[in-house]
Amino acid sequence: MRPLKLGSFLSAESALQPLIDKAREIDSLATECAAFLGPQAGQARVANFKDGKLVILAPNGASAAKLKMRLESLQQHLVAQGAKVNSVQVRVQPEESRSEPQNSLPERALTTSNINDLKDLRSNLADSPLGLALDRLLSRYRR
Helix, strand or coil: CCCCCHHHHHHHCHHHHHHHHHHHHHHHHHHHHHHHHHHHHCCCEEEEEECCEEEEEECCHHHHHHHHCCHHHHHHHHHHCCCCCCEEEEEECCCCCCCCCCCCCCCCCCCHHHHHHHHHHHHCCCCCHHHHHHHHHHHHHCC
16 A cells, blocks of 8 residues: 555644645745745745735844845735735844754864873972863873
């Protein structure tokens, strides 16, 4: 037996039909916006469409400013395509970083020879700020 496609499974559930219709409407508007704006759309995305108001999210202020300059013509284009868009609003919403924050300095690996040289240096130093700093550095390599 062939597995059902997600769309046919969701369409079979009548309680989900309003949600599916809304998602299709937003997807259609997003496609029209991307076609009209072209590469200038950047990473902007259609977020919602409710009561004739289309909300577009821009990843940063510069992208939002570029989009705002074209809002009127975008709205006219969407109306010409049959969409019942009364207004278009742009909001800035930075995308969440998918990677962990990077340290300001790249981590460097020490060779065994470097570690031994640092241990020798530490053994010749008194308990001073430099000696304590070397203790902290060497403790990373004792793990």
